[in-house]
Amino acid sequence: MINKKEAALSSIIAAVFLTTMKFVVGILTFSLGIISEAIHSLLDLLAAMITYFSVSMSDKPADRQHQYGHGKIENLSAFLESVLLVITCVWIVYEAINRLLTNESSVTVTIWSYAVVIVSMIIDISRSRMLFKVAKRDNSQALEADAIHFSTDILSSAVVLLGLVCAHFGYYKADAISAIGVAIIVLFISYRLGKSAIDVLLDRVPDGLTEKVEARLKANTDIVGFHDLKIRVAGPDTFVKVNVHIGHDLDLEAAHDICDRIEKDICTMIPKCEIIVHAEPE
Numbered sequence: 001m002i003n004k005k006e007a008a009l010s011s012i013i014a015a016v017f018l019t020t021m022k023f024v025v026g027i028l029t030f031s032l033g034i035i036s037e038a039i040h041s042l043l044d045l046l047a048a049m050i051t052y053f054s055v056s057m058s059d060k061p062a063d064r065q066h067q068y069g070h071g072k073i074e075n076l077s078a079f080l081e082s083v084l085l086v087i088t089c090v091w092i093v094y095e096a097i098n099r100l101l102t103n104e105s106s107v108t109v110t111i112w113s114y115a116v117v118i119v120s121m122i123i124d125i126s127r128s129r130m131l132f133k134v135a136k137r138d139n140s141q142a143l144e145a146d147a148i149h150f151s152t153d154i155l156s157s158a159v160v161l162l163g164l165v166c167a168h169f170g171y172y173k174a175d176a177i178s179a180i181g182v183a184i185i186v187l188f189i190s191y192r193l194g195k196s197a198i199d200v201l202l203d204r205v206p207d208g209l210t211e212k213v214e215a216r217l218k219a220n221t222d223i224v225g226f227h228d229l230k231i232r233v234a235g236p237d238t239f240v241k242v243n244v245h246i247g248h249d250l251d252l253e254a255a256h257d258i259c260d261r262i263e264k265d266i267c268t269m270i271p272k273c274e275i276i277v278h279a280e281p282e
Contacts, residue, residue: 004059004143008052011146014127015045016122018153025097025116037160041120043088044149047081051146056082058142058235071235073202074142081145082194089183089190090157093117095174096183124153139236139271141200145193152189155182182220203232209270213240216265222258223248224282240266240275248281255279 003012022038023095053078062069134140159178166174199206209231217226222243232239244262246255259277267273 002130002134004134004138005052007131007143008048008055008146010043011048011127011131011150012038014150015041015048018123019045021116022120027114027157029110029112030059034113037117037156038121039090040091040153040156044153047084047149048146050077051142051253053077054246055140058140062200066240068232069237070236071237073203075236077142078145079194079197079201081142081149082190083151085149085186085190085193088152089187092179092183092186096179099176100173106200113164114161117157117164121154121157121161122231124150124157128154137227137231141235145197148189148193150211152182152186155185158182161217200202200235205231206233209238212269213242214267216241217244217262217270220262220265222261235267236272238270238273240270240273240274241278243280244282245280250281 019038020067022034022041025036026038033207049159054073058069058071060070074274077222093265100186128147128150131143131150135143135147159182162178210229213229213231216225217229224247226242226244230240242262244259256279259279263275264278266275
């Protein structure tokens with residue numbers, strides 16, 4: 001089973017291969033469109049390196065300076081990648097508008113042009129599927145951001161491929177028009193990704209999580225009530241603190257057993273959860 005670090009490393013290898021391939025073919029065929037794709041892949045390489053660094057750091061255990069661990073570096077990485085996506089979109093829109101205004105084609109149709117775009121799409125599809133799978137399994141926002149990056153490359157490559165096909169029929173504006181549409185979609189995805197990362201960095205509780213924990217506590221017949229429930233998320237980890245009220249006639253051992261059962265119950269509901277339960281006599 002591939003782990004987060006291996007998944008991130010595979011993204012770097014794929015990005016290096018794609019960037020090199022696009023630059024070589026773009027220069028040999030004098031295709032500005034493919035050279036533009038190579039520049040886009042350079043951004044992906046930078047994003048992949050950021051992801052690799054973040055997942056390598058996030059798994060480090062807690063220490064005296066970072067007592068809640070290093071998980072939030074994944075959220076910071078996701079935010080930085082969303083910024084890179086926005087930069088990419090701005091560049092795509094600028095290039096597309098420039099082509100529409102100048103009525104110039106920047107795509108040279110050759111067999112190598114088709115080959116590099118198709119190979120790029122196959123690799124991007126494979127990488128994005130693998131990254132999404134690992135990101136979902138390990139609750140990794142950094143890998144999710146990297147997967148989105150590769151997914152946008154699929155759209156971008158599809159736009160270039162469309163431009164190549166349309167060039168055969170003399171309609172060169174299709175490439176630029178499609179690029180603007182792709183940029184709008186990616187901007188929307190970038191906004192959601194960036195907002196999600198900022199929410200975690202600002203300790204915003206994920207939607208519905210507080211209600212789920214409260215419902216589980218209210219259904220617990222071992223406690224009379226609870227208060228001061230606090231939840232925070234850092235990378236793939238979730239931290240929960242709560243004060244529970246128990247019968248005043250219970251001894252310390254019984255109270256401790258109740259707290260243990262509550263902790264195990266909550267941890268079965270929330271993956272990678274660390275919970276502290278403080279018992280108070282009712």
